[in-house]
Amino acid sequence: MTDVLESRGLDTAEARFRAAKAASTGLATATTAEKNRALEAIADALLARTAEVIEANRRDLAAADENGLSAGLVDRLTLDERRVAALADAVLAIARLADPVGDVVRGSTLPNGLQLTQVRVPFGVVGAIYEARPNVTVDITAIAIKSGNAVVLRGGTAAQHSNAALVAVVQDALASVGLPADAVQTVDEFGREGATALMRARGLVDLLIPRGSAGLIKTVVEESTVPVIETGAGVVHVFLDESADVDLATSIVLNAKTQRVAVCNAAETLLVHAAAAERLLPPVLGRLREAGVTLHADDRTRAVVPDAVPATDEDWAAEYYSMDLAVAVVDDLDAAMDHIAAWSTHHTESIVTESYRNAERFLAEVDSAVVMVNASTRFTDGGEFGFGAEVGISTQKMHARGPMGLAELTSTKWHVRGTGQTRG
C-alpha cells in the first residue's frame, strides 16, 4: 500500500490532504445512485478480498502481541471472516439510507425578486482520529461517501496494516465505479506526526471527529485548528424523583446500568430523592446487586443500604465502563439538577417521575444533549433514534448535539438566483 501511494507522490500527510481535497468535488457532485454503486462495490470487494484484509490484520496482531496490548484492545483490533462480512453488510445498510445532500433546508423570495435557497451540501473533507479499530475505518468511510465527503483517516499505528488494506480495497472500489480513489486517504504510517498534521490542516480538512478515549478527545480538542466535534464521554445520570414508580425505577435503572456496560450511554450515577430513599433504595439497589453491580454510595444512601462501598468525588466524575454505579441521595429536584450540572458530561440524563411539573422542569433545565423522562438512557443512539448510521454522539453544542447521522456530516450553502438585482 505504502509503495503504491508513494509511487503516486503522496508521500507526505499534506500531499494526501491535498489529494483528498482535490477529489472531494467529484464526490460532492456525485449523484446518490453513483455513491450507492460505490458502496455496493466496496461491500463486494471486502468479501472478495477478505483473505488479504485478514492477512494484513495478522501483521497488526503480531505487533500487538510483541507490544503487550491488552486483551480488550486485541479483541477490538481482530478481524476474521465473520467480522469482515459484517463490515460489508454495514456498508450495504448505509447504501440503503436516504441521502441528505441536496435537501433544501429553507428558502424565500426577497421583495426584490431574489430567490434564496439554503441547500444541504457535503462538508468537503472530513477527518477522523480513532484508535485500533479497523471496523471504524470502513464505517466512517462508508458514512463519508454516502454524505458526499472525502475522508482522511488516522486510525493509529496499532491497526496500521489492517487500515491500509481496507483503504486499498475502498480506493479500488471507488475507482471501479468511476469515482476518485483519492477521496479516501490514511495517514497512519506517518505516526504521531500524521495525527498532528491532520489537526493543523485547517483549510484542507473541513471537520475533524475524534473517536476514542477521553484522553484522545481532549488532545484533539486542545491541539486542533480544524473545527472539531467532541463525541462520546458519558457520565450519565438517572434521577428517581419522590413520586417515581418503583417498578419503572427498577427496570429503567437496571437497563441503563447493566444492559451493556462499556458504552457511553450506560448510567454511571443514580440520584434518589430523599423523601423516596427508604421506599426506592432497597428494591432498586437489591435488584442491581443481584445483577452483579458494585455500588459506590454516599453516606445518606449507606444509612439505608449500609454495606455499599463509600463513594468519593472520583465516583461522581467516573465513567466506569463497568458493572459499577455511584449512588447519592439528594434533597429534591433542584439538588439533583445541581449534582448533574456539577458532574455531568452533558450526554444523557433521565428522570423517573409521575410528576408532570417535575418532568417538564427536568427537560427544560438539564443542559444535556439528550434529556429523558421515564426511559432508559441506553436509547441515546443513532440506530435507536432511527438515523440508520451513527458517526458518534456529540456532547458539544455547536453544529450537532446528540447522536449524529448522515445529515450531521453535511453543511449548507445559499443559492441566490437573480435577474440583475443590485443593492440600493
Add this chain to the structure above:
Amino acid sequence: MTDVLESRGLDTAEARFRAAKAASTGLATATTAEKNRALEAIADALLARTAEVIEANRRDLAAADENGLSAGLVDRLTLDERRVAALADAVLAIARLADPVGDVVRGSTLPNGLQLTQVRVPFGVVGAIYEARPNVTVDITAIAIKSGNAVVLRGGTAAQHSNAALVAVVQDALASVGLPADAVQTVDEFGREGATALMRARGLVDLLIPRGSAGLIKTVVEESTVPVIETGAGVVHVFLDESADVDLATSIVLNAKTQRVAVCNAAETLLVHAAAAERLLPPVLGRLREAGVTLHADDRTRAVVPDAVPATDEDWAAEYYSMDLAVAVVDDLDAAMDHIAAWSTHHTESIVTESYRNAERFLAEVDSAVVMVNASTRFTDGGEFGFGAEVGISTQKMHARGPMGLAELTSTKWHVRGTGQTRG
C-alpha cells in the same frame, strides 16, 4: 465599574465566566416576553444614561489620541448622542424579531412509543472578541439576550471605558426586569490575558465569535479551545460568462465593487470569459474607472485595456476594502472556478450569465457560503436575507454558513418522553 465588579468578587476573568455560566440558566429559561422587556429596558437606559456613556467614551478617545490611533479606528470608536440613540433603536429592532428558542426542529415517535423532539435551545454562554467598536458591545449583547444566551465580551483595551459603561447600563437594565445581571460580562480590563482566558474557557464558554481583522480571526482560530465560528474575510469574485448581458454585467460589477467598499461582501476580483473579453471589458472597466476604481489587471486584460496596473499574486489574494479591483481573463467556466477555488475565502461568488447550464454548474460546484447568479454580491447580509439581526457572516462550514441570525446562536437538545421503555 471595575470597583463594582471587584466588590462582587468578580476580579478574575474566570470568575466572570463562572458568573456568566451561573446566570445563563436564568436567561435560557426566560420567556420571550421577559427577554423583550429586558431589551426595552436596555434601550430606555441607553437613552437615559447617554451622558455617562459619552463621558466614558471620551476617556477612550483621549487614550486613542495619545496612542495615535488611525482616523478610521477613532471614527469607529467614537460615540455621540446620535450614535447612542441608534444603538437603542437597534436593540428595540432585535426585541421585535421572532425568538428561535423552543422551536421544534424535528421529532418522531419510535416504534416502542418513545416520543422524540429536537428543540432549539440557547448555547448557554457566548463569547465575542472584537476590536474598538463599542456598537458591537450593544449589538452582540442584544442578540445574545434575545436568543437566551449569556455573553462574555472582549472588546479591546482601546474601547475599555466605553464598553464598561455600556455593560453597566445593560447589567442594571437586566436586574431592573428581574433577569440576572451577571449574564453580561466584559473582560476588557484584563487586557491580553483576558482574551487568552476567554479562548481557553472550554466548558464555561460554549461558542466564541471573533469579529475584526483577518489577523485577529486567525489568532482566535489557532489559539481557542472553545468552539469558534470564523466570520468575515471576503475575497469575493464576480465571473462574467461568455453569454453575459453587458448591461447586467456592468450594473452588477459596479454595484458589487463600489456601492460600499469597506465591507466583506464587496467584490475584489473580476473574472471575464476570454471569448467575451473584447465585448465586455471596455464598457465594464470603463464604467468602473468613471466611478474611480483602480484596476489591477492580468496581461490578457491589459491586451484589451492597456493602461491598467499589472496584477500580481498579491492582488488575487487581496481583500482591498478600497476602490481597487483585480481583473483577469480566463479561458472558460472551469478556469474561472479553478481561480475561485485557489483564491476565494469561500464567502460569496457571483456569475453573470444567460446560460442555464453554466448557472447551475456554478451554483453546484463553487464551494462558498453564498453562490449567486445575476446578482450583486452585496446581498450577502443578514438584513438583506431577512434575518433582522446579523451576528456576522460565517465562512466556515460547521454549525452556520453565511449570514448568521438569531437561530445561528442556538443549539438543539433532544427531549425523550417515555412510559418506562427499556432497551432489549
